[in-house]
Amino acid sequence: MSLSKHSPIHTQLKSKSLVVIPPPPARYTLTEWHLNNAYRERCCLDQQQLADSITAECERIKDEVDERVELNRKDTDRKLEERKLDIEFNTGEIKKQRKEVCIEVDNLKTYMERIKDCLESLKKNAQVMCQKCIILREQRIGIDLCCDDVEMELKKELQVIEGTQKMLGKALQQANEQVRRLKSTMYFMDRDLEDKGNVYKIDTHNSNLKHTSMNLSLYHGFTPLNRGNITLEEWEDFTRVNIEKASKEINSARQLRAYTDILIRQAIDDLLSQFHCVNGAFKRRIEEIKEIKTKMEIEHAEIMRRANELTRTITDLEKSLSEKEGYVALAHTRLGNRAQRPGMELCKDMVEISLVNEVGELRTNLARVQHMLAEAQASLRYLLKTQIQLEEDINVKTNSLKIDEVDCMTIRQSMDYHAF
Structure with missing residues (x-):
């Protein structure tokens, strides 16, 4: 009987939704209530004290950060100004040296023109005239077509002219090479000046920027912004090496100009000396021929x-x-x-x-x-x-x-x- 009574009830519960009845609330004692209130009060006091401490620390940190940020900004501004002064000083030194290089290039070009004029004069004047004299003297006839002092001095003069041309040609090549080296130095100095000018503009722009300026931006990329991989010593050495190289080339150019002066002066002295030797030989030969001719005319x-x-x-x-x-x-x-006397009359x-x-x-x-x-x-x-x-x-x-x-x-x- 009990089994038959329980089966229909079980079947009926399956067909209907169940409603869960919560358990009754826990019951606390009055002591627990007082303790809980005291705990809550103590927690509020602790949180208030913590908040006051954090607030004070925040104010201190904020003031410290503000002061540090301001000091860093001022230090950066000062270093920017120092950097600009360094750039201005190096730029001035480079410009001063570049001016010297330009002057030396102009001086060398003037000397090159002198050498070219000298070579042109020797080729079209002295050498041609000397060769003409040698060719004209080949028109001598008879016994006078001999190898005399005049012919030897003329040939020597031609050798002096040709030797002078070779020396001046070599000096011209050296001057060309020196001008090329000076221009190469100017090229590197111009590049250095251009780079320093761009850097000076960047640093000037940076020194004029304030934290309240417009068009400021935050970088959210992953590549580091401090891309500089050259040390300050390397930067200073680069400019110093350019200036020293320019100074060295200027000294070389000045020595070359001094050598060219000596070379041209010596060449002129040698040519004039041989010129007078040839003229003296001509005069002696002419006097000798005149003397012989006069004797022959008298004879x-x-x-x-x-x-x-x-x-x-x-x-x-x-x-x-x-x-x-x-x-x-x-x-x-x-x-x-x-x-025809007859007889005895024909006697002696x-x-x-x-x-x-x-x-x-x-x-x-x-x-x-x-x-x-x-x-x-x-x-x-x-x-x-x-x-x-x-x-x-x-x-x-x-x-x-x-x-x-x-x-x-x-x-x-x-x-x-x-x-x-």
């Missing part, structure tokens, strides 16, 4: 005088021979007539002996005169040949004098060695 006049006298002598001898033929004919005729009387002696002496004297006539004629031929040779030699000397005194010396008057 030529004497030869002509002697030839004229000898011609007159030959004429007299021929006339004398012609006259003596009459005496010979007279003696022969007398002998022939006396050979004094007349016969005198006539025979006269004929013999006439033959001897005529032979002597004819011998002398032949000698005189041969001497006259030699004199005329010598006269012709002297005339040729005089023409040779005249040609040499024209080449040396007129052509070459006129050309050498246009040779100009002056200090460039």
